Amino acid sequence: MNKSELVDAIAKDTGLTKKDSEAALKSFIENVSKAVESGDDVQLIGFGTFTTATRAERTGRNPSTGKEITIPASKSPKFKPGKAFKDRVNK
Missing domain, CATH: 1.10.1220 (Arc Repressor Mutant)
Structure with missing residues (x-):
């Protein structure tokens, strides 16, 4: 949809x-x-909760060169479905 x-x-x-x-x-x-x-947080009972997740700074590797790089800390939105929503999907 x-x-x-x-x-x-x-x-x-x-x-x-x-x-x-x-x-x-x-x-x-x-x-x-x-x-x-x-x-x-935005909590909709029976549907789910929208939140913010924080990712710490970490070390990664450039796949083309193999050189180590620093990936900066970031925030990203998350959605956790509520029990009623999960139950409806799994019925």
Whole structure:
């Protein structure tokens, strides 16, 4: 399912117009992104939790030259599915 198909499904389920459904989806994505960017968790009971994971600086190797390089520390978004979501997928 891509974004336009998701917008169509939301519009069908809620009775909203496609334009309003797309606006709601964009708002959801933007607000989750802002919260995770600022270090907050977004917990949706039954669905899952969006969090930020921190990766420490580490030493890697350039595959073409074999030279050691330093990979800087970074943050990345994570999603941990909730129990109800996992159960639904595994039924």
